Amino acid sequence: MSDNSSTGLRKGLTSYGDSGFSLFLRKAFIKGAGYTDSALDRPVVGIVNTGSAYNPCHGNAPQLIEAVKRGVMLAGGLPMDFPTISIHESFSSPTSMYLRNLMSMDTEEMLRAQPMDAVVMIGGCDKTVPAQLMGAASAGLPAIQLITGSMLTGSHRSERVGACTDCRRYWGKFRAEEIDEQEIADVNNQLVASVGTCSVMGTASTMACIAEALGMTVPGGATPPAVTADRMRVAEQSGAQAVQMAREHLTIDKILTPDAFHNAMRVLLAIGGSTNGIIHLTAIAGRCGLEVDLKALDRMGRETPVLVDLKPSGQHYMEDFHHAGGMATLLRELKPLLKLDALTVTGRTLGEEIERSGAGFAQDVVKSRERPIYPQGGIAVLEGNLAPGGAIIKQSAANPDLMEHVGRAVVFENADDMAQRIDSDDLDVTADDILVLKNIGPKGAPGMPEAGYIPIPKKLAKAGVKDIVRISDGRMSGTAFGTIVLHVTPEAAIGGPLAHVHNGDRIRLSVANREIALLVSDEELAQRARDEPVRVPIAARGYRKLFLDTVTQADKGVDFDFLRAENFTGSTPSM
Template sequence: MTFEPAAWPRRLRSQDWYSGSSRDVIYHRGWMKNQGYPHDMFDGRPIIGILNTWSDFTPCNGHLRELAEKVKTGILEAGGFPVEVPVFSASENTFRPTAMMFRNLAAMATEEAIRGQPMDGCVLLVGCDKTTPSLMMAAASCDLPSIVVTGGPMLNGYFRGERVGSGTHLWKFSEAVKAGEMSQEDFLEAEASMSRSTGTCNTMGTASTMASMAEALGMSLSGNAAIPAVDSRRRVMAQMSGRRIVQMVKDDLKPSDVMTRQAFENAIRTNAAIGGSTNAVIHMLAMAGRVGVDITLDDWDRCGRDVPTIVNLMPSGKYLMEEFFYAGGLPVVLKRLGDADLLHKDALTVSGGPIWDEVKHVQNHNEDVILPADKALTQSGGIVVVRGNLAPNGAVLKPSAATPALMQHRGRAVVFEDIDDYKARINDDALDIDETCIMVLKNCGPRGYPGMAEVGNMGLPPKVLKKGITDMIRISDARMSGTAYGTVVLHTSPEAAAGGPLAVVRSGDMIELDVQNRRLHLDIPDAELADRLAAWTPAHEVATSGYLMLHQTHVEGADTGADLDFLKGCRGAPVGKDSH
């Protein structure tokens, strides 16, 4: 394809690096030519950065190099110049102490990779949990034309004829082993069935939730979220996205044009309809903070409160992402929301048109996977935000994964001061606990863990599991995996390490959870609570150097997205001074 610079409405950002004959331009262009690029590739055509989170240590993203080649093909077909750029990849299943601690570092590093290099537009090649929000946060901060391409979920797992959902069955099988209902040998055999193809979790865990959030926000092409990783249509999606980003650069269609308040409200309602991960709350709040949209926890409760959960997927339901795709995927969900007047139909997407135009004609091919509203898993599927003297800034709970009988409960607290305390005591039959108690875990928030690990869905004590009990109320300042389930109150803010009321809960205190009335209450006199807080001193480890110190010093609370305070806001992507 012959590129015609005159067809472009403005001078591109990359031309400040590559157009002309000055010494500095020849310096930049000449070094790029050592890779074999012909001179006419620098004739003013848009340079597209393919920001690739591939890593052998990020197995969910292990196929992204293959997808990057399809993106390149699409960019070349549309007259662009593709440049693949490896960026920080925060793997959920390998990073310690937790991948969440590095989400903000990945976003910061990617933002500066965009800002400091001659890109006119970006393809965000993502998959594993933190890679999607970190790159979207970076793109929002720079506000260059950007499009999301996710790697897609892995194929269904099967073990002895039963569907096996990645993550979800890990928790179930682990509890079954502790209860004496499954042997360790069978557990090891089941391991091979959990991840039988490349791709992200096949449940509606955080990875698939964030892929759905990207699509509902309008930041990916319609249908992107659910295509299995190994399906040929995933590669077609990558190639079409490569074509589309070139036109987006021509039109100067930026994240700030797409990620509006209406788009965020669409995504929040979508999260309720799909039974999405509680992790989406933190990531979406952080993304909104980057693009400058005022979204709060109250918006999550308000927008999701009356939305039924209609996607029958684990951990809330029985199917997996493969069936969701065959049923029609997220476009069917968006159409259902639109038909129920729960969608801002004119919200702009990266397609250049309104979201309703993308979904208004789609059909549901399996009503046992995407349910009718009158057969919803729960009629109020949105993330619940509870407040009270135990969580002044709020805490969250996922109703679709909870036990209805526990949604209003008063119980005796059994407190674990941190995750090590929990691990040391939980399997002891002498632990004073039964199924009526409320398990409380402290010092696992953004500062305390540090990084806010997915430990909030504490496994139940064996002495309770052996009674056949599968759920208890658990409260913490931690997160839980999107693949997990249970009546779990998370993200309690302020966190214990910041001196929040959670820090002073004692075993034996009575706690009341009332989901219907959005209440989480520590049943002690106000004066006693004040005295305990006044006497409190931090118990968590405080870093004195490195990124960990930066993180602990600047991380904000979960109630505002747990971003670093100095990264909030859209800083843009101006061309810097050339020092050569």
């Protein structure tokens, strides 16, 4: 029997040249852990364990694993948990994005190497969920995503706070000398009140919502906080559903269809989601042989308002979204804009799951399309001679007064240059200028760090300036806010126009016209390119060499070029 038709422990036998002996040896070793033949004859469900002392966002992983195991066994399957690498946003140098593709490869290869009929993937912190979805899409197994869940909120001097929008807000106050060292230390104790992911609509929450919109979680899987009984029940349901998926051979390619990506893009816009969500969706789609069209995303944004009132675009936190009915409440409101025939991990369509969720109830976190938080989608796509391949701005978290703006460029050549000069009293900068940071893109950093949230120069912050237009080829956290242009493509490190911006150049930002323009003639820009040749970063060995040699630009998901689907069709999710 071929590996493709084999199941359970007979799947993917180790190559000893004798398949009978391979199975005999495998059973002998697993029986050393105390398993019986009866247990070993059941469908095998792998459980990806990403618990780590370096990852408090996954601090509930042991409890989740036990709940998944319970669900698997109640449904008649055999649970087998195994580790992969774990990535935490705040503990990964130079940036977690640098390691996302490595985690996706680890996930894919372990799914291929070890015998399992289905897999439950436990992820939460920013890059772990996309890495797992990318790896699973490439491996092709029946797969279900289990989100670790958001943290609880804390309280500082009677003000409710949560990571990490409030982290940035209080740090801004500290830089502006509005609060002292004692208060910044006090609030540091309250911002993260439990294990779990950021409690606002940052990248982790965005990817949780996107995973459910894609049909990759059980209904209601996106929003329960990490330390709740609801989250444990979702884990048990995920284990049971994985067994059913194994029996029905409901593989991931039947779920991650163009219609699923259409729904995910709608949700990304309606939640005021993280700008990182675009890069991750693009990378996941690339593993499925699909293309995310940024122009199509922008067209969708003009008719998909922001409906979820969560920081940084609104006021609430993830636990409030959960209490308001979670994704079911949002999907019910978005129903006319969704592809309702898209299949989910339950074997039912998204439309059927919306109907099963009931009629809803009164709440004030998810707004109606008639009374949105923001009239258009949270993210706008910009084009112009500064970004021929596109750039993006989170318009729902920007200053309306700055979204139509012409200013003088104040240029930083790289992150070190910025760190050395941003707080200098000698920095020639006003609130009307535009800060430009180069060389923090996929190759330039490397890894495209979240340095695009350029701090307000200290002398402006002390003068009360809360926002200024900022432009870079990097990313920013989904928890961040401000009039910030990101993902400028091509990046400076490979010779994109951004590389040739000079101090004093005039730049025009027009979100209404979807434009980011360097007000320099084409002839002058071409001459600068000839006079200022760019040396593309290289490395001699290891993962850094692999990364720099093969990583794609932001518009292709910052994935490795060789990991995109072999049968790539380039078809775009239907609009």
